[in-house]
Amino acid sequence: MKTRILTFLFCGITTLIFAQKTNFSIKYSEQLAVFVFIQNLSENYPENVFKTEFQKSKYNVEEFKEAISEFDKLSMEYSYKFEEFPDGSKKPMQSIDFLKKNLIETENLNDFKIRSIGIVTNKTLNDLTKIIALFTPVYNELIYNPNKEKFEKQIVEITKYSTENNIENYFETGIIFYNSSWDTSIPFNIAFYPLPNSKGFTAQSFYNNFISGIQTDLQGYKDLFSVMLHETFHIIYYEQSLEVKTEIDKNFKENKSKYSNYAYLLLNEVIATSLGNGYVFENIDGKIDTRDWYSQKYINLMAKEIYPLINEYISQKKPIDKDFIDRYITIYEVNFPNWINELDNLMPYRYVISENENDFNVIKKQYRYRSRTEYETEITKSTIEKMQKTSLTKLIIVSKNNKEKLNLIKKEFKELNNWKFNSDNEFNYKILLEDKSQLIIINQKKSTTQTLIKKLETETK
Template sequence: MRIKILTFFFCGLSTLAFAQKTIFNIRYSEQLAVFVFIENLSQNYPQNVFKTEFLKSKYNNDELQKVIAEFDQLSLEYSYKFEEFPEGSKKPMQSIDFLKKNLIETQNLQDFKLRSIGIVTNETLNKLTQVIKIFTPVYNELIYNPNKEKFEKQIIEITKYANENNIENYFETGLIFYNSSWDTSIPFEIAFYPLPNSKGFTAQSFCNNFISGVQTDLKSYKDLFSVMLHETFHIIYYEQPLAVKLQIDKTFKTSTSKYSNYAYLLLNEALATSLGNGYVYEKLDGKIDTRDWYSQKYINLMAKEIYPMMNEYISQKKPIDKDFINGYIKIYEVKFPNWINEPENVMPYRYVISENKKDFDIIKQKYRYRSRTEYEMELSKTTIEKMQKTALTKIIIVSRTNNENLKLINNSFKELKNWKFNSEQEFDYNILLEDKSQLFIINQKNSTLESLINKIEMH
């Protein structure tokens, strides 16, 4: 099923010149849906509606469990950065996103394979294609066919809702506010798939794609479209021209506020939430949403606090500028002065050095929400210097040759020149560095890392 929504918006923000039509393709992609289905059957995924249906079916046998295990072993995730852009301001390209994009935009697995050569190894691509082929009839029998009538009706209703509410206007609003642009010859591909027996929908965006699993009994589309626009605004944010990115980065980096770094790290989600879950929802519903706009506390509260300022910019068709950024930092500083001392706030943006690989899993379990993360297994002068080049929260766990490693850390940070430590005692220590990021040093001897992390107190 493929339904086109033809939309108009303005592009070329400096002149706001009239642009050609942009196409939003709303569709169901069987290939993508089967891929997502297999992902959810993985041992690495928690219990979910797909896994529940599969495990109670006749297909839950040794043969297909072996295929799932083989899928788990495929190396599908590689990435590369856009080095000229300020760190964190543009999402690295992910091979898994390219594969999903190609699953959506090709008509059969042979075309998918031809388009995807070079993204992963040919052997991996062949195995992936074979797994999707094996599981396609399984997915159709268990998931798609029982929900086909409801789902296909939903696609028609969703398309009608998009047309009636001029969804394309919100895309234009985002382009203007973010001071960004979009090549109108590139269509947006929006792929939905059914999510039976679910209490909510999923949402993900990348490249020129938005994908969502939609519960089959969903009746109101306000939430769905506000979240869809939220995800689309992430794409627009990442597509800001380099000059805009550099100006935003400079404004944050030259701010005298000690809160500017963590305000910057929160920016992308705070803006998308305020604009998508705040502004778009209010326009669709006729009134502001009084519920939480985002499940993560810090994003939710910041998005709501900046909403009046953002609404003013939108009403005046003003793009994000230095005054907006300074106002944003001021709101963070005045409204939430304790946030930079709360582990739950600073840990989602982390760079961890530990010589014990299991420590990374422990930290992931403790701080499940994460936005940007880096992990290093070598504690050395080189890796510390690499860590210092980022403004992420810095966590160094010392569990071997403690005295030697603590001396290395002590000599690597000028902020630690007056620091006194006892390498024979377990401790956690933290300090706000000159780059306005938090540094945590954990000296581990006999206790578990879990117990030491639970005792962290920020100074």
């Protein structure tokens, strides 16, 4: 009898836990805010409101400039992939995101340090906490205190707005659509910090966190919340089970359309945009947003085209399935057949091999928007084989030992069996591979890489 009662109680508690909705905790994290402040003071960051305020202050002296330089040297960025998942379907673990998560979830730097041991070296952790402690009064004097009244009022208003608009319901909608899951005992932490003299807000999500710098004169919160849910949907996407991820990957790869690979590469951002900037915005505002939903052309247009399909699935509480994927690919193929050749669409998802490292900087400058990138500095059998394991756009720039390297490339790609080339001449060559990714070969002799890429762009239009 005791066993039965305990079993019943346990089942009841389990049912109650899973019936609960995810708790969205909205807060200000001083520790995170100071960390972001220091990041923005780096020489590696472009001009920004934090840097402007610091540079004209009394703190712009050697002591603090040296601390900023030391911060830049800290080794905080490590990652590991979830190897069992289909390539690109799950975001790698990023150590710097874990550090930010712990800054949000702890109340003081000592707790942060204890929580974060093992993520980076102890010396790095000690140096980081000392620098944050040094800059905390600087940040408060220059940024937080002058904006405190406005910002704290915003936090109250945002919290109220979240409650009134039932933000957790959109989270649940995402869970159903993505066929994903979330343990409701884990809260979703939303950390804001003030962004004075700014024309817009920032947005980033990771694990169970969303962080955003908000302009202190922000009027209305519908844009903020649609973007916040957009970022949250990325997290739900990454939390899909291995089984769901594998099934989605299989459905894309078995689809016969030559457009399926590049439609797949857009999927994560397109769905988050259609859900967040389309569905959430329309439900909050009462009418659809007629502006661009995303700053990148291809994501914006595709997100708008699939919106009726998204609405259909949400209204029927259906999860993403093979039929959705097939219809999604058809929408891509019918409406945007030229995208498969446009470099602005191909290059955000790129794997580049070049023996001249400066080529990578040229490509980064030419194609600033990037989602997934890999770079190799040697043209060898092993680097080509590594490249072939991904479905990214494959760009190989040959500038040394041209004949030998071109013959190696031809040998490694079966699609090049009948390819004829003259290694003494400069040329661009592009072919759609069996995995439906584009292979681009640039044979460089005298022209600059920038010139050859510009020529390639002209040829592919």
